Amino acid sequence: METEILKVTHLNKFYGARQVLFDVNFTLHQGEVLTLLGPSGSGKSTLLRTLNGLEAFQAGTLTFNGQPVVADEAHWQKLRQKIGMVFQSYDLFPNLTVLENITLAPVKIQGRSAATVQAEALALLERVGLSAYAKAYPRELSGGQKQRIAIVRALALHPELMLFDEVTASLDPEMVRGVLEIIKQLSQEAAMTMIIVTHEMNFAAQIADRVLFLADGKIVEDTPGQQFFAQPQTQRAQEFLDSMDF
Amino acid sequence: MDWAVIQQSLPEFAKGFQLTLWLSASGIAGALVVGVVVSLLRYFQVPVLGRLSGAYVEVARNTPLLIQLFFLYYAFPVLGLKFSAATCGIIGLVFLGGAYMAEGFTGGFNGVSQTQVESGRALGMNQWQLARYVVLPQGLALSVPALAANVIFLIKETSIFSVIAIPELTNTALDLIGLYYRSNEYLLVLVVAYAIILIPLSLLLTWLERRVRYATFGD
Amino acid sequence: MPHSGINVLFEGHNLVRLLGGLWTTVWIAALALVLGLSLGALLGALRTLKNPVLRLGLRLYLEFFRIVPTVVLLFLAYYLVPELFHVDSLPGSWMAVIAFGLWVAAEFSDIVRGALLSVPVHQRESGLALGMNRWQLFRYVLLPQALKLELPATINLATRVIKTTSLLMLISVMDVINIGQQIIEANNTTYRTGVFWVYGVIFIFYFVVDYPLSRWAQRLAAQQKV
Numbered sequence: 265m266e267t268e269i270l271k272v273t274h275l276n277k278f279y280g281a282r283q284v285l286f287d288v289n290f291t292l293h294q295g296e297v298l299t300l301l302g303p304s305g306s307g308k309s310t311l312l313r314t315l316n317g318l319e320a321f322q323a324g325t326l327t328f329n330g331q332p333v334v335a336d337e338a339h340w341q342k343l344r345q346k347i348g349m350v351f352q353s354y355d356l357f358p359n360l361t362v363l364e365n366i367t368l369a370p371v372k373i374q375g376r377s378a379a380t381v382q383a384e385a386l387a388l389l390e391r392v393g394l395s396a397y398a399k400a401y402p403r404e405l406s407g408g409q410k411q412r413i414a415i416v417r418a419l420a421l422h423p424e425l426m427l428f429d430e431v432t433a434s435l436d437p438e439m440v441r442g443v444l445e446i447i448k449q450l451s452q453e454a455a456m457t458m459i460i461v462t463h464e465m466n467f468a469a470q471i472a473d474r475v476l477f478l479a480d481g482k483i484v485e486d487t488p489g490q491q492f493f494a495q496p497q498t499q500r501a502q503e504f505l506d507s508m509d510f
Numbered sequence: 511m512d513w514a515v516i517q518q519s520l521p522e523f524a525k526g527f528q529l530t531l532w533l534s535a536s537g538i539a540g541a542l543v544v545g546v547v548v549s550l551l552r553y554f555q556v557p558v559l560g561r562l563s564g565a566y567v568e569v570a571r572n573t574p575l576l577i578q579l580f581f582l583y584y585a586f587p588v589l590g591l592k593f594s595a596a597t598c599g600i601i602g603l604v605f606l607g608g609a610y611m612a613e614g615f616t617g618g619f620n621g622v623s624q625t626q627v628e629s630g631r632a633l634g635m636n637q638w639q640l641a642r643y644v645v646l647p648q649g650l651a652l653s654v655p656a657l658a659a660n661v662i663f664l665i666k667e668t669s670i671f672s673v674i675a676i677p678e679l680t681n682t683a684l685d686l687i688g689l690y691y692r693s694n695e696y697l698l699v700l701v702v703a704y705a706i707i708l709i710p711l712s713l714l715l716t717w718l719e720r721r722v723r724y725a726t727f728g729d
Numbered sequence: 730m731p732h733s734g735i736n737v738l739f740e741g742h743n744l745v746r747l748l749g750g751l752w753t754t755v756w757i758a759a760l761a762l763v764l765g766l767s768l769g770a771l772l773g774a775l776r777t778l779k780n781p782v783l784r785l786g787l788r789l790y791l792e793f794f795r796i797v798p799t800v801v802l803l804f805l806a807y808y809l810v811p812e813l814f815h816v817d818s819l820p821g822s823w824m825a826v827i828a829f830g831l832w833v834a835a836e837f838s839d840i841v842r843g844a845l846l847s848v849p850v851h852q853r854e855s856g857l858a859l860g861m862n863r864w865q866l867f868r869y870v871l872l873p874q875a876l877k878l879e880l881p882a883t884i885n886l887a888t889r890v891i892k893t894t895s896l897l898m899l900i901s902v903m904d905v906i907n908i909g910q911q912i913i914e915a916n917n918t919t920y921r922t923g924v925f926w927v928y929g930v931i932f933i934f935y936f937v938v939d940y941p942l943s944r945w946a947q948r949l950a951a952q953q954k955v
Contacts (some may be wrong), residue, residue, distance in 0.1 A: 318628060338636075343632035355629040359647045359726045367632040368643060403728025414629075473715065572888065572939035574895035576906070576931050584913075625756045662795075669798035673899065682798055693808035701797055701805075708796045 267294040268330065269425055269457050270315070275324035275371045277314060277481075284310055286482045288324070292425070299468045299489065302478035303504060311478070312427050315459065316340075316349050329424065345374060348418030349427040352434050354410040355418070356402040362389070363398040365416045374421065375494040381420065388416045392446055408439025412446055419450075426450070433463065440464065447471065455470040465508050469493045477501045516694045519686055523699050527684030529706065533596065533678060534665045537603030541664065542657070542705055544604055545611025553619050556636070563612070570576070570609035575670050578602045583674045599671040599678075610660045616704060618653025651726035660714035662708060669704075679703050694726070734922030738930060743912050747927075750905035751934055753822065754894045757902070760826045762890055764949040765833020766883070772834060772842025774867070787838065794835035799893050802828045807900045833890060840882045844875035846862035878953070888939045895935070905931055 277285035285307050292298055302310040315326070317340030326333040328343060334483040354390040356365050366385040370376045389395040392412045402410055411431055418426065428447060432440040444467045450456045451471060462468055468475070472489030477496070485492065485501050496502050548563040570578075582598040593601065622645050630644040672681035683700040689695050723729065738744050776787050794802070808829035811817055848871050856870040898907040909927045916923050 316632060318631065339632050341631075341636050343634075344632055349632040351625060351629065351632070353625045355623070355625045357626070357629070357644065357648075358728060359651070369635070372643065373634050373639060401728055417633070568940060568943075569936065572892075572943055573932055573935045574892040576895040577928060577935065580906075581932070582850075585928050588922055588924055666798035669800040670896065672800065680798065683801075684804070687808075693804075694812075697801070697805055697808060697851050700801055704798065704801065705796050712795075 268292070269294050269296075269328070271325075271327040272315075273325050273327075275311075275314065275321055275326070277310065277319065277321045280437065280493055284481050285314070285321070286480075288483055290476060290483065290486060292457060292459065296457055297451050297471050297473045297489075298459045299472035299475050300459065300461045300478060301468060301492075301501075301504070302484075306478040307481040308478055309429055310481075312349075312429050312461050316344060316347050316427055318349075328505055330442060345369075345421050347425045347427060348421060348423035350411070350414050350418055350430065350431050352405060352430040354414045354431075354434070356410050356413060357403075358402050360401075361398070362394070362400050362405070364411055364460070365402070365413065366420050369417070370420050370422075385416070385420055388419060389413075391449075392416055393442075406439060407435050408442050411435060411439070411443050413441070415446055415450075424494055426456055428458060428460045428462070430461050430463065463508075465493075465505075477504070479504075511698070512692065512695055515690070515692050516699055518694060518698060522682055522686060523679065523703060526677055526679040527703055527707075529596075529676070530665070530668050530678040530703075533599055533603065533668050533671065533676070536600050537607055537668070538661055538664050540600065540604035541607025541611045541660070545610030545613075545615055545657075548608060549615035549619065552616060554641070558601040567612050570606055571613065575602055575606050575667050576673060578605055579670065579674055581713070595671075595674045595676045598674060599668070599676050603667065605728035607660065607664045607668065610663065611657060614653045614656035614660055615649070617656055618648035618651070621652040622648045648726060649655060651722050654719050654722045658712075658719055661715065662712055665711075734920045734924070734926045737912065737916045737920040737923030738926055740916060740920075744906050746912065747905060747930065750903060750908035751784050753896065754891075754900065754904045756905070757822055757825050757829070757897065758887075758891050758894045761829035761833055762887055764826065764830035765890075766837055768830065768834035769837025772838035773845065776846050791835045791839055794832050799829075799832060800896055800899060802832055803896055803900050811935060821902045822897070825894075825897055825900065825902060829890060829893065833886065836886055837883065840879045840886065841875065844879035844882075845871055847878060848874045879955070881946040881950040884942055884949070888942045888946075891927040891939055891942075892935065905934060 266499065268291055272288055272290050275285055275288040276283065279476050288311060301312065302308050311317060314321050317335065320335065326335070328346070333343065354461040356362075357368070360368065362381065363385055366388070367378065367381045370384075371378050386395060386398060389398055392415070394409060394412060394416075397405060397409065398415075402413075405413070413495070415431075428463075431447075432443055435443065444464065447458070448467075448471055449462070451458065460468070460471070469489065472492070475485070475487055475489055475492040476483050477485035477487070477492070477500070478499070479500055485496060487497055492501070493505070496505060548567065551559045551563040552567075554560070556698055579598060579602045582593065582602055583595060586592070588646065599694045626644055626648065627640060635643065669680040671678050672684055677685070677699060683696045686696045690696075738747075772787055778784070795804070803825060806824040807821065810824050810827060811819060813857070852870055852874065853866065856866045861869065868879055894904065895906055897904040898910070901907070909931050913924045913927050920926075
């Protein structure tokens with residue numbers, strides 16, 4: 265775990281006069297799985313969205329792959345091809361088939377050859393057990409299936425970092441497992457670097473190399489995963505874990 | 511009610527019927543083109559043109575077609591711009607309808623959910639790619655109901671063309687009433703003629719709305 | 730510039746006459762709205778009842794007004810009302826009020842029905858759970874919520890009624906446009922470009938009334954989306 269993928273220093277974010285992130289600092293290494301935990305409203309999702317340029321920040325620096333991030337929209341558009349993101353609301357494009365959803369960005373945005381991308385997309389679909397649905401439209405799929413495809417759609421761009429924003433929060437309980445399995449596989453087999461915001465404590469405990477515990481827009485704890493769940497360092501985190509019935 | 515009177519008037523009404531259809535079709539086609547262009551200029555907030563488009567939409571939507579037509583037909587010739595009545599009618603309908611269609615398209619574009627737009631952005635799309643692959647296909651589908659309502663509205667507005675003596679349906683009926691004083695008969699034919707155009711058309715448009723909605727969103 | 734067209738507005742009582750015509754326009758629109766909104770609210774509420782005959786009848790009423798252009802409605806009123814009610818001397822302005830009022834009632838009944846039906850079921854059930862009867866449910870739960878929902882559409886309907894008053898001259902009502910035409914004709918030889926100024930002023934009259942209303946409706950609709 266030597267190469268630094270992402271470095272966040274003194275990040276501050278405001279909505280108008282209200283500050284929502286306070287002096288956030290952390291470093292993420294290649295292959296590392298970082299889990300953001302904390303009560304609702306603690307700023308986890310906001311932080312994640314800031315890392316993808318979907319939210320602006322007002323002070324601090326981001327360094328991605330050793331390069332300082334220039335925080336304007338044109339630069340973010342390039343960067344987002346390397347930082348995949350999956351949302352809570354599995355928003356596949358409803359007017360495109362599953363395969364078209366996956367190949368759209370690699371072909372039209374990255375300009376890669378349609379044949380290569382298609383072969384790759386089919387292989388990815390195979391891995392998530394959905395190759396039978398390549399020609400189907402999103403309306404024919406369950407929420408869990410759509411979310412798995414949203415993950416594949418992000419992976420097809422060959423990202424170096426994946427961001428998962430409460431990807432199982434809108435799913436029916438029986439769908440959750442399949443989606444989490446894929447994320448686990450991605451970490452174990454492909455050593456994907458990722459940052460995960462989740463409320464699934466069991467999953468977090470299994471997958472997290474490190475936990476950032478946030479409260480009120482501040483990082484309260486930055487602890488290795490195993491240790492966090494066994495013995496958090498702060499009272500605040502202990503209370504949180506107790507309240508999660510974990 | 512004298513059926514012979516009605517029968518005798520049918521050839522006259524047939525001409526008016528054709529003219530109403532022709533004027534409506536040209537006006538609506540023009541309005542759709544103007545509407546798309548204007549709504550795109552506004553959506554992308556093109557400098558100057560976007561603001562002008564906004565002003566045009568407000569002026570055209572908040573003034574009556576009748577006054578717009580009077581300007582075209584009576585006032586413009588004083589400045590040396592003289593058009594035939596039918597041309598004035600079509601220009602007027604495109605002017606009014608373009609604004610309504612633009613509002614319809616704008617509503618559709620703005621109706622595309624924020625999460626869809628974000629998904630596109632998260633894939634690294636720029637403004638044009640977002641428009642081409644996310645906002646346009648979904649926004650056009652969302653705007654169909656408003657556009658369909660505008661089509662019906664604009665066809666009905668052609669009845670106002672009677673004030674500048676274009677011999678469409680309403681003008682035909684008023685002329686015949688003036689000539690023969692048989693208001694009941696001619697008004698009946700007039701209402702039936704509009705029903706013949708508008709009832710099948712609105713059924714067709716409702717069917718089309720459902721088809722487009724299903725093809726795009728699957729519900 | 731003695732012959733500049735704008736002077737036609739200040740010749741004699743021309744401006745006062747135009748404003749008088751505007752007043753005719755305004756009171757016809759206002760009366761048609763009061764009549765149409767009251768009748769439409771009643772019809773809209775009736776359309777949410779289960780009675781199939783009533784619903785079909787009211788639906789046909791709505792569809793009739795959806796199909797027939799307002800110009801034609803005016804002429805129907807102009808020719809049919811005297812015949813049906815055996816009155817000869819009803820002025821055109823009253824027939825316009827009747828025609829517009831019935832049209833507004835049809836359109837508004839659909840707005841009211843839509844708003845009433847879109848009040849969430851759990852609101853209805855909460856009211857029933859509190860022991861309200863049907864009238865109390867309508868009065869205290871459905872109506873206040875529906876009124877808020879339907880306000881933007883109602884304002885838009887009002888702007889349409891105001892624009893539609895431009896058709897009054899067709900049945901010889903002395904509205905602002907009819908008076909404008911008289912002024913133009915009387916001054917045609919003296920002020921050749923007078924036609925521009927007179928229509929221009931009328932154009933502005935309509936815009937000044939309708940534009941703020943439609944902006945208000947847009948703002949309300951935007952707030953409701955959030």
